Structures are given as C-alpha cells and as structure tokens.
Amino acid sequence: MKDIDFEFNMTFPIITPLFDDIEQRILSPLSCLREYNNYWMVEFDLPMVGKKNINVTFNQNVITVEAKLKEQYSEEKLGKITKFEYFKKSVLLPGKLDSKKITSKFEKGRLEIKIPKKTDGTIIKIN
Numbered sequence: 500m501k502d503i504d505f506e507f508n509m510t511f512p513i514i515t516p517l518f519d520d521i522e523q524r525i526l527s528p529l530s531c532l533r534e535y536n537n538y539w540m541v542e543f544d545l546p547m548v549g550k551k552n553i554n555v556t557f558n559q560n561v562i563t564v565e566a567k568l569k570e571q572y573s574e575e576k577l578g579k580i581t582k583f584e585y586f587k588k589s590v591l592l593p594g595k596l597d598s599k600k601i602t603s604k605f606e607k608g609r610l611e612i613k614i615p616k617k618t619d620g621t622i623i624k625i626n
Contacts, residue, residue, distance in 0.1 A: 526572065528564070528586045537618070539592055543610040547572065548586065550605045555612065557598050562612060563589040595619070 529544040545553065545566050552567040566586040573582050595617040603612045 525585045525587045526568075526583045527588050528566075530588055530590060532590060532592070537616050539596070539614045539616070541590055541592075541612045541614065543586075543588065543612075544608060545586055545605075545610050546608040548608065553605060553610065555603060555610075557601060557614075560592045560594075560596060561589050562592060562614070563587070564610065564612075 531540075531542045533540045533542075541562055543564050545564075547568045547570065548566040549569060552569075554565045556563045556565075564586070568584055568586070571582045571584055573580055575581075592614060597615040597617045600615045601612065603610060605611075
C-alpha cells in the first residue's frame with residue numbers, strides 16, 4: 500500500500516453577519532412573525548427611533564426594515580465598547596403574497612406590517 504500525503508486544516512466558521520453588523524454599527528431588532536387565515540403580521544420593536552427614520556422594503560417575499568436611531572446606543576462586552584447607530588433586519592415570508600396591499604403602522608416604538616396572502620382562483624357564490 501502506498502502512503503498518501505495530505506494536509507488537513509481545520510478552521511472554525513466565522514459568523515460574518517454578526518461581525519459585519521458590529522463593524523457597521525447595526526443592531527438587529529426583536530421581531531415576531533404571525534400567520535393568520537389571509538395575511539401575515541410582522542412586528543418589530545424599534546425603540547429610540549422616529550417614524551421618519553424607518554425604511555421598509557419588500558422584494559421577493561423578503562421584508563427588510565432599516566431604522567436610524569435618534570441617538571447612538573453603546574454596549575460593552577469583554578471590555579470593548581461598541582456604538583450602534585441603526586437597526587436592520589430581514590424576514591423571509593413563505594407563500595404567495597399580495598405586495599400591493601401591504602399596510603404598516605408605527606406606534607410607541609413598535610412597527611406592525613400586515614402582508615395579505617395572495618389567493619389563486621375565483622370565489623364562486625352559491626345561490
């Protein structure tokens with residue numbers, strides 16, 4: 500039997516989104532996704548944010564919320580202070596959605612986004 504030389508390097512995965520968020524000073528807000536009979540409700544907690552500083556986009560069943568904080572938020576971990584300036588989070592929604600009928604409401608630091616489900620077919624009335 501012939502000996503085969505090879506090199507095995509073990510590397511640990513780096514959580515790049517986390518490091519990118521820290522480098523760009525972006526926080527991920529708490530969120531909640533709920534399904535109802537004919538719509539989805541996505542809620543985001545956005546404390547320290549004004550309504551005018553929120554940007555919501557919808558593209559291919561992904562809803563993305565970006566919001567600029569009114570003031571910097573600082574956090575200290577392991578002796579390092581990180582200052583955050585933004586919230587950003589994307590949520591993937593399953594199924595067919597009616598993007599033309601999306602509604603949202605921002606009140607007391609909580610953003611609610613209602614996304615209707617798209618129904619295929621026709622409703623038939625029974626006489």
